[in-house]
Amino acid sequence: LAPVPQASRNGNTRPAKESAVLQRDLSYDFALLARGEGNYLVLEDGRKIFDGSGGAAVGCLGWGNQRVAEAVMKQVLAIPYCATVFYTTGVQEELCCYLVESTKGHMGRAYIVNSGSEAMEAAVKLARQYFLELTPSQPQRTRFISRRQSYHGITLGALAVGGHDYRRAKFEPLLMKNATRVSPCNAYRGKNPGETDEDYVARLAKELDDEFQTVGPDTVCAFIAEPVVGAALGCMPAVPGYFKAVAEVCRKYGALLIFDEVMCGMGRTGTLHAWEQEGVAPDIQTIGKALGGGYQPVAGVLASKHVMDVLQKGSSVFVHGHTYQGHPAGCAAALEVQRIILEENLLANVRAMGALLSRRLKERLASHPNVGNIRGRGLFWALEFVANKATAEPFPVEDHVAMEICEKGLSKEYLVNVYPGSGSADGIRGDHIIISPAFNIRSDEVEWL
Ligand code: PLP
Numbered sequence: 001l002a003p004v005p006q007a008s009r010n011g012n013t014r015p016a017k018e019s020a021v022l023q024r025d026l027s028y029d030f031a032l033l034a035r036g037e038g039n040y041l042v043l044e045d046g047r048k049i050f051d052g053s054g055g056a057a058v059g060c061l062g063w064g065n066q067r068v069a070e071a072v073m074k075q076v077l078a079i080p081y082c083a084t085v086f087y088t089t090g091v092q093e094e095l096c097c098y099l100v101e102s103t104k105g106h107m108g109r110a111y112i113v114n115s116g117s118e119a120m121e122a123a124v125k126l127a128r129q130y131f132l133e134l135t136p137s138q139p140q141r142t143r144f145i146s147r148r149q150s151y152h153g154i155t156l157g158a159l160a161v162g163g164h165d166y167r168r169a170k171f172e173p174l175l176m177k178n179a180t181r182v183s184p185c186n187a188y189r190g191k192n193p194g195e196t197d198e199d200y201v202a203r204l205a206k207e208l209d210d211e212f213q214t215v216g217p218d219t220v221c222a223f224i225a226e227p228v229v230g231a232a233l234g235c236m237p238a239v240p241g242y243f244k245a246v247a248e249v250c251r252k253y254g255a256l257l258i259f260d261e262v263m264c265g266m267g268r269t270g271t272l273h274a275w276e277q278e279g280v281a282p283d284i285q286t287i288g289k290a291l292g293g294g295y296q297p298v299a300g301v302l303a304s305k306h307v308m309d310v311l312q313k314g315s316s317v318f319v320h321g322h323t324y325q326g327h328p329a330g331c332a333a334a335l336e337v338q339r340i341i342l343e344e345n346l347l348a349n350v351r352a353m354g355a356l357l358s359r360r361l362k363e364r365l366a367s368h369p370n371v372g373n374i375r376g377r378g379l380f381w382a383l384e385f386v387a388n389k390a391t392a393e394p395f396p397v398e399d400h401v402a403m404e405i406c407e408k409g410l411s412k413e414y415l416v417n418v419y420p421g422s423g424s425a426d427g428i429r430g431d432h433i434i435i436s437p438a439f440n441i442r443s444d445e446v447e448w449l
Contacts, residue, residue, distance in 0.1 A: 036063020053419035057436035060290040068336045075332035091331035106281045108308035111301045112326045116262030116288035117153030119299040127221040133314030146224040147184040149427040151232040185238040188373040197239040205245035222256040227274035230263030234382030234432030243278040262288035270351040270378035293337040298330030346439040354378040384432040394430025402431035
């Protein structure tokens, strides 16, 4: 079909090709991806782009990994599908066993799904079912508390417990009403002038405590948070002590703590689980992206031993079966990706290369007048751009600054891929980009990036 000229996001006119892909934004001329070679993406037009973000913080081994491809192929030829109501597969058993053991005895079981959104849906239902089994005579625990400027997935349940205003807006009337939100822990914008970390943590913990009181302390199933906030806030770790304090509030009211590690988990921040660096383990945890490194759609939910104890004592199993749960190809990909991470000691590389990346970003960009904040952990870093450094005033939303920077990265001048996110000012205004390369990035590649 003939190219149609359209006004692009930044007002320029560019040719956009007609497409049958429903989600295609015709104001944007999407690049045609031909293949991946290590840490590079190769486009149909020959451009070779350094993948500085692993897509959306998914790629953790780079692209074209022969071992993972062969493991998937072997599994697909052996048996590509497993109806888990009757059968299991060796790869599902082995993967779940590995995931449970990786938590050093904290988690009791794992459940494999196909996307982070599905994992979050399962986590929400697991929390609900836990309380139905725990206190059958008190079925009032139906509420969830999460944080503003959070993202927990795109399906209706996951959107409802999330705090991504832009993605929620059109579907607000369809979202369950028993999910409310408190402030995120945002050291760049959330702290009052002169406030210490301790005082900030105490203020946020009080806000959460107040929310429990407002909605009814014995009506809450769980508090949901990302240990390091990804796309909605831009690689934002919490200030020290925050998670201990909010976990304490959850314990006080008997609510569960759900960590969404879909983006920050499975090694991205330098430990396999991001919560290991907080000294707080969740009751339920979701994982995704770096679990399978993009080689198959695969994600998962981990339930702690005490959650499993209650569920297993109860009268029913977890009522959440779906056609492609525990998909053998996804499990095979995830297992091989995780084996390679262990064999090649890639978590140590994430820590070392992450330290180098953070140093270089700060040396080169901290003094830039439009770089407001540089933050992250492991190989999960964000630059937040501001119109005014002194006041941290964000750019107007219609400027699409992060998107423009990402688009410029793809041009022949730079040939690098980074990932755009919304701003930490209010979740809509302002901009950040995410830099989240593969775990096996080399120091010369970090220098170049
Ligand atoms: N949770 C977090 C923290 C995410 O970053 C995402 C996706 O970006 C999701 C959940 C949803 O995962 P998916 O897009 O695989 O459904």
